[in-house]
Amino acid sequence: MTAQTAITHPALEVRDLALEYRIGPDWKSALRDINFTVERGESFGLVGESGCGKSTVAMAIMHYLPRNGRVTQGSIRLAGRDVTDLSPRELRDLRVNKISMVYQNPGTALNPSIRIGRQVEDVFELMGVPAREREGRVRQVLDKVQIADPIRVMRRYPHQLSGGMLQRVVIAMAIASRPALLILDEPTTGLDATVEAEVLDLVRDLRDEIGTSVLFISHSLAVIRKMCDRVAVLYAGRLMAVGPTEETFNNPSHPYTVGLLRCLPSPETGRRDETTLDTIPGFLPPLGAEITGCIYAERCGNVQDICREVEPELIPVPGDSVSRCHFWDRAQELPRTVPEAAPRRERSEETLLAITNASKTFVQDGAPVYALHDIDLEIRVGETVALVGESGSGKSTLAKVLLGIHAPDDGTVIALSGKGLSAKVAQRTQGEIGAIQMVFQNPDSALNRRHSVRRIIGRAVRLLRREGRKETDDRTKNLMREVRMGSQHLLAKPRQLSGGLKQRVAIARAFAGTPALVICDEPTSALDVSVQAAIINLLAELQAEENVSYLFISHDLNVVRYIADRVAVMYLGRLMEVGSSPRVFAGPHHPYTEALLSASPDLEEDTRIRLEGEIPAASNPPSGCVFQTRCPRKIGVICETVEPPLEEAEPGWFKRCHIPIEELRLLQGQPPAEVTADPATT
Amino acid sequence: MAQPSHSAGGFRLTIPQATRSQRWQVLRRSATFWVGATIVVIWVVFAIFGDFVTPFDPLGTPADVLNRLEAPSGEHPLGTDELGRDVLSRVLAGARQVLTVALAATVLGTIFGTALGLVVGYAGGIVDEILSRILDAFLSIPLVITGMLALTALGPNTLGVIVVIGLVFTPIIAKTVRAAVLSERQLDYVTAAQLRRDNGLYVLFVEILPNVANVIIVEFTVRLGYAIFTVLALSFLGFGIEPSIPDWGLMIAQHRGYLTGGIWWPVLFPALAIASLVVAVNLVADSISQAFE
Numbered sequence: 001m002t003a004q005t006a007i008t009h010p011a012l013e014v015r016d017l018a019l020e021y022r023i024g025p026d027w028k029s030a031l032r033d034i035n036f037t038v039e040r041g042e043s044f045g046l047v048g049e050s051g052c053g054k055s056t057v058a059m060a061i062m063h064y065l066p067r068n069g070r071v072t073q074g075s076i077r078l079a080g081r082d083v084t085d086l087s088p089r090e091l092r093d094l095r096v097n098k099i100s101m102v103y104q105n106p107g108t109a110l111n112p113s114i115r116i117g118r119q120v121e122d123v124f125e126l127m128g129v130p131a132r133e134r135e136g137r138v139r140q141v142l143d144k145v146q147i148a149d150p151i152r153v154m155r156r157y158p159h160q161l162s163g164g165m166l167q168r169v170v171i172a173m174a175i176a177s178r179p180a181l182l183i184l185d186e187p188t189t190g191l192d193a194t195v196e197a198e199v200l201d202l203v204r205d206l207r208d209e210i211g212t213s214v215l216f217i218s219h220s221l222a223v224i225r226k227m228c229d230r231v232a233v234l235y236a237g238r239l240m241a242v243g244p245t246e247e248t249f250n251n252p253s254h255p256y257t258v259g260l261l262r263c264l265p266s267p268e269t270g271r272r273d274e275t276t277l278d279t280i281p282g283f284l285p286p287l288g289a290e291i292t293g294c295i296y297a298e299r300c301g302n303v304q305d306i307c308r309e310v311e312p313e314l315i316p317v318p319g320d321s322v323s324r325c326h327f328w329d330r331a332q333e334l335p336r337t338v339p340e341a342a343p344r345r346e347r348s349e350e351t352l353l354a355i356t357n358a359s360k361t362f363v364q365d366g367a368p369v370y371a372l373h374d375i376d377l378e379i380r381v382g383e384t385v386a387l388v389g390e391s392g393s394g395k396s397t398l399a400k401v402l403l404g405i406h407a408p409d410d411g412t413v414i415a416l417s418g419k420g421l422s423a424k425v426a427q428r429t430q431g432e433i434g435a436i437q438m439v440f441q442n443p444d445s446a447l448n449r450r451h452s453v454r455r456i457i458g459r460a461v462r463l464l465r466r467e468g469r470k471e472t473d474d475r476t477k478n479l480m481r482e483v484r485m486g487s488q489h490l491l492a493k494p495r496q497l498s499g500g501l502k503q504r505v506a507i508a509r510a511f512a513g514t515p516a517l518v519i520c521d522e523p524t525s526a527l528d529v530s531v532q533a534a535i536i537n538l539l540a541e542l543q544a545e546e547n548v549s550y551l552f553i554s555h556d557l558n559v560v561r562y563i564a565d566r567v568a569v570m571y572l573g574r575l576m577e578v579g580s581s582p583r584v585f586a587g588p589h590h591p592y593t594e595a596l597l598s599a600s601p602d603l604e605e606d607t608r609i610r611l612e613g614e615i616p617a618a619s620n621p622p623s624g625c626v627f628q629t630r631c632p633r634k635i636g637v638i639c640e641t642v643e644p645p646l647e648e649a650e651p652g653w654f655k656r657c658h659i660p661i662e663e664l665r666l667l668q669g670q671p672p673a674e675v676t677a678d679p680a681t682t
Numbered sequence: 683m684a685q686p687s688h689s690a691g692g693f694r695l696t697i698p699q700a701t702r703s704q705r706w707q708v709l710r711r712s713a714t715f716w717v718g719a720t721i722v723v724i725w726v727v728f729a730i731f732g733d734f735v736t737p738f739d740p741l742g743t744p745a746d747v748l749n750r751l752e753a754p755s756g757e758h759p760l761g762t763d764e765l766g767r768d769v770l771s772r773v774l775a776g777a778r779q780v781l782t783v784a785l786a787a788t789v790l791g792t793i794f795g796t797a798l799g800l801v802v803g804y805a806g807g808i809v810d811e812i813l814s815r816i817l818d819a820f821l822s823i824p825l826v827i828t829g830m831l832a833l834t835a836l837g838p839n840t841l842g843v844i845v846v847i848g849l850v851f852t853p854i855i856a857k858t859v860r861a862a863v864l865s866e867r868q869l870d871y872v873t874a875a876q877l878r879r880d881n882g883l884y885v886l887f888v889e890i891l892p893n894v895a896n897v898i899i900v901e902f903t904v905r906l907g908y909a910i911f912t913v914l915a916l917s918f919l920g921f922g923i924e925p926s927i928p929d930w931g932l933m934i935a936q937h938r939g940y941l942t943g944g945i946w947w948p949v950l951f952p953a954l955a956i957a958s959l960v961v962a963v964n965l966v967a968d969s970i971s972q973a974f975e
Binding site: 023024025405425426430433434438440441445446448449450451459460463512513 | 893
């Protein structure tokens with residue numbers, strides 16, 4: 001590559017790309033008419049829901065398609081060089097020197113049985129770096145991804161490092177060759193928000209430093225918005241809109257972008273009692289579906305006759321953008337698909353469930369692991385309590401203790417409507433079992449893939465209600481209606497249903513025995529944005545109709561802000577802060593809550609505080625306050641020696657922190673006193 | 683515990699999984715499968731109708747000792763054996779013995795092994811620990827030797843061979859099924875069943891069993907190949923089979939002494955029969971396991 005061509009050509013140029021997968025005997029179109037350009041030094045985002053073809057684009061660029069995939073048309077030019085017809089040798093050179101990729105799961109990107117140092121060294125060996133220089137280069141590049149102690153990390157095996165650290169190592173390997181193009185495919189999706197924030201900062205710094213072009217693939221609009229200069233919105237294997245990030249999101253010119261943005265609750269959206277979330281109706285068309293006209297017409301609220309007949313081109317629109325929409329100028333007038341009026345519900349102060357003095361100690365390899373410690377929490381009738389915290393903070397353990405799957409330690413008291421509840425599900429009465437049910441994170445795992453919808457829901461109805469065959473069948477159909485599913489799905493198997501429908505079936509099952517409390521463990525995080533909104537609306541409606549309480553476990557603080565009445569923040573098996581949702585989001589916050597809030601990718605750089613390091617092991621919690629090892633507001637020795645109690649610092653607001661509330665207010669730059677009384681304005 | 687609670691499962695490069703009809707399509711388009719299946723079907727036909735299609739009585743009554751050890755000829759295309767019986771007829775009819783015994787033994791082993799594997803995998807904990815060690819202990823004993831010992835004690839009879847091979851296969855199949863159940867048990871639908879306090883047998887046989895059926899089918903076809911081999915090895919060694927019944931292993935055993943005298947046909951043809959059947963069954967097993975993965 002001569003210097004001259006390097007200057008004249010953009011880093012990546014994809015023209016008219018079309019691609020097919022063979023499913024069974026047929027070739028089905030997966031990408032069509034993909035056109036975009038990534039300029040040198042630019043961050044380009046590719047956003048879309050799952051199944052839209054984002055990863056397929058990346059694989060095509062890497063020339064690394066699965067065996068049942070083939071490019072049928074178009075060109076992919078890296079710095080002016082077409083990569084679609086390279087010899088194996090040229091391809092090797094390309095992957096070693098010009099282009100690197102970081103995958104979603106760093107745990108599977110590294111070889112578990114080879115030390116980190118050796119794996120990073122391999123990259124330099126491939127690049128032809130002489131053996132004696134390699135170790136130094138490895139140290140340098142690990143330094144570059146801000147790994148504090150590279151020598152120590154080099155001696156480790158992958159399983160000895162945390163997810164965030166592994167992703168740093170993978171990024172180090174990717175930038176080792178200073179590639180012209182770095183592809184990041186959902187690089188932070190499996191990571192905690194606090195870790196995600198760090199990794200995103202790192203990627204940004206690196207891009208500025210080594211000037212590489214970045215193709216950033218993500219389903220998260222917030223992450224793309226934060227990271228990218230320009231963005232392409234992908235839907236069903238076609239580009240819907242391409243343009244500068246600001247323009248695309250703030251002044252969208254395609255109804256799909258408008259719809260996606262409306263599905264996401266944000267700090268500006270009202271809370272669940274004020275407004276519903278808008279959704280995108282319908283489903284992604286199946287792979288290879290032959291559709292005349294606009295592929296999005298089926299789901300578009302602005303659809304006209306012409307949309308079903310003529311497929312629009314990518315039309316240039318103001319703001320240096322293009323949009324595949326005949327009526328791009330009307331995109332933002334998209335009518336709501338869901339009435340704005342939120343379901344009305346009654347709240348009561350009556351306690352439904354109280355768990356007091358709860359702790360849970362597991363024994364692992366003979367050593368105790370303190371998964372829960374000193375938990376006091378009550379859930380009122382008809383209320384939603386959100387449980388937030390990083391992974392490993394004990395949220396799921398607490399849920400399992402309430403459900404009777406894990407027996408808590410002695411001394412724990414769980415009371416349902418004032419009556420003591422047995423620790424194990426086996427000792428609870430039928431009524432008590434039906435009263436506490438669960439909606440799982442991933443419906444693919446929660447629904448038996450060999451059973452029909454009728455059997456999945458019907459079995460729960462039969463066991464939790466013990467009525468006759470006819471009543472069971474009626475109740476099953478009734479539940480289907482309640483989750484807005486038609487009886488045509490009764491005989492369907494889970495794989496015949498979309499992700500959203502599957503989660504509806506799981507919700508119907510949880511409501512089989514007229515529950516008083518439904519524990520929702522990340523019920524929307526495995527779902528696409530457009531589906532997430534519909535599920536959250538459904539949960540809100542069911543709550544209004546059935547007066548059920550929710551314990552809502554989530555890492556998505558925007559969803560929590562929208563749906564929760566109260567929020568409980570957990571860290572290392574302890575409750576750090578409990579209070580009404582508006583109060584918790586308004587502050588002053590517990591320092592840990594403050595850190596969680598500032599990890600959100602919605603925020604600007606300078607409003608952030610950063611958490612150092614990883615959550616400590618529950619088998620060996622720090623002395624004093626468990627958060628003191630990472631606390632940005634630590635005040636001194638007292639934090640290291642005395643564990644603060646969970647105290648009621650304001651009526652209805654509890655914190656586990658030595659710092660007085662007034663001081664927190666000052667530290668967090670909030671105006672003193674009164675103002676917090678009206679949290680809705682923040 | 684301490685598992686990342688929000689590893690968003692939905693965002694991967696998802697190439698749709700093959701459904702049942704697509705699996706059948708993959709099988710149908712596999713040449714390996716068709717070659718294997720055709721040979722197996724031919725042998726099954728001979729096993730069922732052997733007596734009607736063989737040119738001579740495979741039992742060789744009345745004995746024709748005058749024409750013993752005749753080389754292949756127009757009348758006896760594969761020659762005759764030491765008692766003057768037609769080798770072709772005996773090879774064709776011999777399919778019945780090996781197929782029935784091997785099939786019955788594999789079915790037996792699969793039923794026991796599946797039941798055991800389901801229970802061990804689902805129970806977990808100390809039950810799993812103890813039973814798994816016992817299964818390992820059984821696995822460490824060589825197959826043919828176990829069979830010989832048991833058959834010496836039981837005396838030669840077909841039922842004995844079936845039971846012995848079935849029992850020898852049980853721990854092998856149980857281990858495979860156990861592994862499948864262990865990963866299945868992690869899934870939330872099993873937790874959901876516990877949350878409605880569902881009956882253990884329902885969870886095992888209605889919830890979990892259909893989801894490990896693929897593993898069992900693959901294991902069954904692979905085991906069938908081994909069973910054929912084991913049956914023949916035992917009969918070659920003289921265990922389990924009455925000498926008059928046409929049996930490939932026994933035929934080879936009885937005539938291998940004549941090889942030095944240049945009389946190869948009563949050994950070669952049953953050996954070819956064995957090879958074709960075992961290879962065919964393995965071809966089918968391979969293509970099935972490929973289609974199911």
